[in-house]
Amino acid sequence: xxxxxxxxxxxxxxxxxxxxxxxxxxxxxxxxxxxxxxxxxxxxxxxxxxxxxxxxxxxxxxxxxxxxxxxxxxxxxxxxxxxxxxxxxxxxxxxxxxxxxxxxxxxxxxxxxxxx
Amino acid sequence: xxxxxxxxxxxxxxxxxxxxxxxxxxxxxxxxxxxxxxxxxxxxxxxxxxxxxxxxxxxxxxxxxxxxxxxxxxxxxxxxxxxxxxxxxxxxxxxxxxxxxxxxxxxxxxxxxxxx
Numbered sequence: 001x002x003x004x005x006x007x008x009x010x011x012x013x014x015x016x017x018x019x020x021x022x023x024x025x026x027x028x029x030x031x032x033x034x035x036x037x038x039x040x041x042x043x044x045x046x047x048x049x050x051x052x053x054x055x056x057x058x059x060x061x062x063x064x065x066x067x068x069x070x071x072x073x074x075x076x077x078x079x080x081x082x083x084x085x086x087x088x089x090x091x092x093x094x095x096x097x098x099x100x101x102x103x104x105x106x107x108x109x110x111x112x113x114x115x116x
Numbered sequence: 117x118x119x120x121x122x123x124x125x126x127x128x129x130x131x132x133x134x135x136x137x138x139x140x141x142x143x144x145x146x147x148x149x150x151x152x153x154x155x156x157x158x159x160x161x162x163x164x165x166x167x168x169x170x171x172x173x174x175x176x177x178x179x180x181x182x183x184x185x186x187x188x189x190x191x192x193x194x195x196x197x198x199x200x201x202x203x204x205x206x207x208x209x210x211x212x213x214x215x216x217x218x219x220x221x222x223x224x225x226x227x228x229x230x231x232x
Contacts, residue, residue: 005123005192007123007224007226009227009228039160042156042170042172044155044156044172046174052172052176052177054158054170054172054177054179056158056160056168056170058162060168060179060181061168061170061179061192063170063177063179063192063194065176065194065196067196067228070228070229074226076121076177076179076192076194078179078181078190078192080183106224106226108123108222108224110123110125110190110222111125111220112125112183112188113127113186113188
């Protein structure tokens with residue numbers, strides 16, 4: 001069985017990447033839209049700026065990391081349910097947070113069992 | 117500037133993957149060994165089993181997700197400091213948690229700025 005882990009870079013993001021609540025809401029609504037269940041949340045604020053927002057799911061996690069001096073948002077999505085499409089989740093996060101920026105998406109297949 | 121994000125699958129893990137404290141300690145000691153700073157920690161316990169352990173760092177995060185029915189540990193490491201080698205971190209996690217298992221490591225370059 002394969003899952004797809006998504007890593008994405010969103011460039012040229014607007015000032016909303018300073019807004020922890022907006023980032024968390026974007027990740028949570030995107031996760032819920034594919035049927036994922038939210039089970040927890042954690043926030044780190046860096047000095048002088050920058051955030052890590054982790055949304056914990058019944059199906060694993062979404063982690064958003066901002067690098068404001070580059071107007072960059074890093075996205076990390078693992079959904080341990082092959083019926084849920086992580087590409088839809090990252091597309092929704094982009095639409096909500098960085099609709100006019102550029103996005104690079106890396107889709108990494110992850111094999112669950114050593115022997116397929 | 118490039119960073120390297122590491123995703124890894126550790127197969128054929130022993131029963132220690134049921135031990136949240138052992139997983140957290142392995143991730144934290146591996147992070148500290150490359151000079152990373154631990155700033156937080158979060159744990160999710162799934163029913164009937166399975167764990168997500170997130171270690172938050174001054175340099176972003178390590179997330180461990182277990183899938184006990186497959187004796188699988190999924191590792192996710194982002195260090196936002198190119199001087200710190202995430203490969204050393206995953207190697208140490210393997211050595212501590214799953215020394216006799218198989219490991220598949222995916223190294224994903226992540227570009228910080230839209231224009232290099």
